[in-house]
Amino acid sequence: MPEPVVAVEDLRKEFPVPGAPGLVAVDDVSFELERGESLAVIGESGSGKTTLARMLVGLETPTAGRIEIDGEDRSRPGRRARERLERGRRIQLVFQNPYSSLDRRQPARACIAEMLDLHFGLSPDERDARVRELCEQVGLDERQAGALPRALSGGQRQRVAIARALAVRPQVLVLDEAVASLDVSIQAQILNLLADIRAQEDISYIVVSHDLAVVRQISDKGFVMEHGRVVERGSTVDLLDAPQHPYTQLLRRSVPGPGWTPQRRQRGVHA
C-alpha cells in the first residue's frame, strides 16, 4: 500500500468571536488523498470547505489536528523561509477569482518566471525555456504570455494562474472553485485542460466546489461538508447517483437539469 500524498487527521478550525464561543469552521475532518487521485470537497458557502483548503496550503493555522503532505508534517504554516518554500513546492492553489489572483502589474510571463526564480536556481535561458513550456502546456500564446492581466480574459487569466501553480511541479493542486466564475464555454476549456494536466503529470487534485457537475467531471472520490462537518463520503459516482445523507440528497435535487423544477425545501429534512 503506497503512502498517501495528503493525509489529514481530525483537522479543526475555530475562529474567535469576541464575547462568544469560537465559530467552528472546520470540525474534525479527516481524509487521505492517494497519488494521482482527484478528491472533491463538496459544500455550500459556510460549509468550511474553503477554510479547509486554506489550511492545506498554509494560509490558515489549524486549531487542532494534523496535516501531512508527502510524508512531512505540515500542520502549521511554515515559520522559516525554507519551510514555506518546501511546502510551496509540494502543494499549490488555484483561486476562484481570476481577476484578482494575479498581480495586475505583472505580465503573465514575469509571474511564472518569478515563481521559478523563487524555487529553482535556473539560468536565464533555462528559465525562459521552462516559462515557454508552461505557457504552451496551459495554452497561452506569445502575445498572451507577454500581456498584463487586464488585457486577458477570465479564462486566459485562469490559465496563467494554473501555469504559475504548475511551475514548481507540485504533487498536489488545490482547485478552490477554480472554474466557478467562468463562462460555460470557457469553463469547459479549463476543465479539459485540468484533465490533460492530470494525464501528463504526476499530480493529484483536491477539487473544492459547490458545483456537482464540475465535481462529477474532474474527481474520483470526495466528501460532502455541511457546517464544517463531513456528512457523507465515497466515490463521486456513488455520492451523486445514490446520495445517502439527506443533505447530499438535497444538494443533488437542487441542481437544475433537464426536466428539473425548483423545489421548496421540505421541512424537517434539514436540521
Add this chain to the structure above:
Amino acid sequence: MHGAATAGHREDGVTGPAPTPPAALLSIRALRVDLRAEGELRRVIHDVTLDVAEGESVGLVGESGSGKSMTARAVARLLPEGAVTGGEIVFDGEPVLTLRGAALRRFRRGGIATIFQDPAAHINPVRTIGDHLTEGLRLVRGVDAREAERRAAAMLGEVGIAGGERRLRQHPHELSGGMLQRVMIASVLLDEPRLILADEPTTALDVTTQSEVMALLSELSRERRLAMLYITHDLELAAGVCDRTAVMYAGAVMEVQRSAALNDGPLNPYTAALLAARPRVDARSDRLEAIAGRPRSAFEAPEGCVFADRCPHVEDACVAERQELRPLAGGLVRCRRAEELRGRLGHA
C-alpha cells in the same frame, strides 16, 4: 386597469412574426443599445427581438457580454446615462423607450418590477426592511403607513420569512443573502406589477437556496398570473422555470424556443454548443466539447454571423452577412444553416 390596450399591438415588419399570440404584454423589436465609453459609442446590443405574453415566463440566457442584463435595463429604463437606443420596446401597448417625466413614472409604478442580482446593494443599507417594503405603497400608491406595514408583514410571511413585524424594523445587514432576496421578491410583489424582470436573482446564492428562491418566485408569480422575464447565465435553470427560453450571444437573440424542446432540439449551433460544453451532473463525459475562443461582446463580434468565428458549422457564406431572426419549428432562430442542421444539433 389597462383592459384591452394590448390588442393594439402592431407588426412593424422589422422581423418575422413571433411564435406567441400577438397580444404580447412586453414586446421587444430589433432593440439596439450603444453605451458611451471613453467618449465613443460602443454597441452592446445589436438586435434583440422578444415577446413576453400575459402570465408567461420567458428565460433570457447568455454568457457574459451577451447583453442580457443590458436588455433588462433597457426594458426597465435603467440604462446608464448617455446610452443610445434603437428599435422598439412596447409594454402594454405603450412604447417604453420614448417615455419621459410623469409618463415614465406612471409606467414604472404600473407595470414592471425588477428583482436584481445583488439584493444587498439594491436595498438601501441605512433604511429598515420595512422602509424598503412599504416605500412603493406609501410614496407611489399613497397607502397609509399602518396599512402598508400590515401588508408588508403579511407579504414577508408569503415569501417564507417568519416574524414579519420584527423583521420590518431590522436593517439589511442583519439578514442573509437568501433572506434579502426574499425581501426583494416581497417588495416587488407588494408593488403589484404585471411583469417581473428578474436579473440573475439567484446567482449570488447557494444552490439549495437558489432552488428555494426560484420555487418561491415561480409559485408566487404563477398564482398571481404575472409575466416574468428571467435573465440568467444558466440554461438549465432557465429551462426549469420558464415556459420559453431565448438564448443571446454578442448582443443578439440567437434562438427562442419552448423550454421543454430546447434541451433535445436546439435550433442554433451556439445553443447546441452551450449545452454540450456544460458538464453534466448525471453523467461524466470523457472530454467536454468546449467552444474555442471566448464569448464576444456585440462591439467585437465578427461582421457576418456573430458566432461565425467560434461556430463548428461555419461556412464562407456565414461570415459574409449578418443573419436575421426567423421562425422555424415553432421557435425563432438566427442561423443560415438552421434547417439543414436541424436534428443534427444537440445531444448526439
Add this chain to the structure above:
Amino acid sequence: MLTRLAGLLLTLLVASVVIYGALYLAPGDPSTLLAGNKATPRTLESIREQWHLDDPFYERYWAWLSGAVRGDLGESFTYKQSVGSLISDRIGTTTLLIAYAFALVLVGGVLLGIVGALRPRAGAGITAVSSVGIAVPSYVAAIVLITVFAVELGWFPVFGDGTGFLDRLWHLTLPAIALALAWNAYVAQLTKAAVHEESLRDHVATARSRGVAEGAIVRRHIVRNALIPITTVLGITIAGLVAGTVVIEQSFNLNGIGSLLVQATSSKDFALVQGISLLLVTIFVVVNVGVDLLNAALDPRLRTERRP
C-alpha cells in the same frame, strides 16, 4: 459607548503628557526666562522654588493636570495673570468667529456640494471654483479681503473685534469669510463627491425603477446616505476652523485665544501655551468623538457592534 469614552480620556491623557512634557524637555532654563538675563543666582533660586521647577517631572505634571481638571491652568509668565482668566476673557471672540465661519461652511459648502452633484452643469463650475478656493490659505484670503473690502471699498472695518453683538458680527464678517473660504471649497467638493457617489448606487436604481418621485429619491436615498461622509467632513472642518483661528486672529488683530497662543509662543510663556494647547486638543478630541457618535446614529451598520 463606554469604550469610546475611555478612548477619549486616554487620548486626552496622552495628549496632556505630550503637551506638558514637550515644554518640560525644551532646551533652556525657564527660570532665566522668568527673571531675565541679569538675575542673580539667588533670585533664580527663589523663582525655581516658587514655580516648583526642581520637583520631579511626574509630580509637576500631576500638579498641573489636577489643577487643569479644576480649571486652574497656572499663571502666565508674561501677563502675571491666571491662564484661566486670560482664556475666558478671549474665548468669546474665538467661539463667535468659529461659529460664524462654520455657519458659512454649512450653508455654502454643503448646499453647493449637493447642488453641484445633482445639477451636472452647475457642478463643473463649482468644481473649478472650489479647486482654486481650497488652494487659498486663510491669511492670503485675509489680505485680499482687507485690500478689497476694507481698504478700497471701505465696507468693513480693517481690524479689531468690536463691541456689542451686532458690531462684533460686523467686525468678524471678513475674518469669518477668510477663515471659511478654503473649508467651504473643501466641503463643497467632498459633499459633491459623496452625493454623486450615492446617486450612482444600485439601491437608488431600485427606488427609481419602482416609480418613486425624484425628489423623494434625492431626500430618502441620496442625501440621507451621503450625510454619513458629510458628517465626517464637517467634523474635520470644525477642527480645521479651530486651528485656523490662530492665523486669522493675527491677520485681523482680533483678541482671541488664537492670537494669545501666538504671543505666548513668541515669548515662551509656557503655562499659557500649555493651557491653550490643552484646550484646543480637548476641542479636537471631543469633536472627533461627536462625529463618531453622529455617524453611528446615521449608519445602522455601525450600531450592531453592540455586545451580545
Add this chain to the structure above:
Amino acid sequence: MSGALPIERVIPPGAARRRLRGRDPLLAGCVVVIAALVLMALLAPLIAPHDPDASDILAANEGSSLSHPLGTDSVGRDILSRIIHGARLSLLGPALVVVAATVGGVAVALVTAWRGGRVDTVASRVLDILFAFPGLIFAILAVAMFGTGLVAPVIALSIAYLPYIARVIRSAAIRERALPYVEACQVAGMSPLRICWRHLLPNLLPYVAVQAAVSFGYALVDLSALSYLGLGVQPPSAEWGRMVADGQAAILNGNPEASLYAGMAIVVTVLAFNLLADRLVRRTAQ
C-alpha cells in the same frame, strides 16, 4: 490612441473608466508649473534680477517698472527677486515634510496592514492620539519648545502628517492585502518582506503619490502660516508666508503688492499640487 487597440482587448468588469490615460492637458499643466517652480528655486541666484535683500528706501513701494517687474516692497526690495529666492525656503520645508511623513506613513501602513491583529490595534490607537494634534498646533508647540526657524516646524509637521498618510495608505493596503494575488504569493512560499516590497508597495504607489502631492500643498500652507505668524522663517530671509506678513502693513497705505504677489505664489503652488493629486486620483480610479 485610436487604431492602436488590439482587438483582443477585454474590459474586465468595473474597469470601464480605466482608460483615461493618454492626454490630460490639466495634468501636463500641473507638471509644467511644478517643474518651473523647482527650477526657479534651484536657479534663483541666476535668474533673479536683483539681490533679494538689497533695500533701497528711496525706491520703496514702487509700482511695476522695467527694472522692478512686480514693483518694490516697503523697504524698497525687488518683489520679484524676493519671490524667486523665496521659492527656495518655501518649497524646501514642504518637500522635507512630505518625504519624512510619506516614508514613515507608508512604513506604518504596510506593517499594520500586513500584521493586523494586535499590532494594528496598538498602532491605530497611537495614530488616533496623534490625530488629536492638528499640524499647525503641533508645529506651534514645537516652536515654543525649540524656538523659531524651519527645523522644529518641519519635524513637527512630519510627525503630524504621518498619521494622515498612514491612515489612507493603510486602508488601501488592507484592501490590497485581501486580494487573492497576495495569498498566491504566500502559497508560492514568498517571504512577507518580499511580498510587501515587490508586490504590495508597487501596487500602492499611485495612492502614495496622491497622498504625497496633497500633503505637499498642506505642508506649504502650514509652514508659510507659521512664518506669517512670525514663528517660522525669520526676517530678512525671503519666504512667501513671511513676505505676506511683512507686506501687510503697507496694505493700509494702498500698497498691497508685496503681500498679494507672495500670496499668489503660494496659491499657484498649492493649486498645482492639489490638481496634480486630483488628476492622479482620476488616473488610478478603478
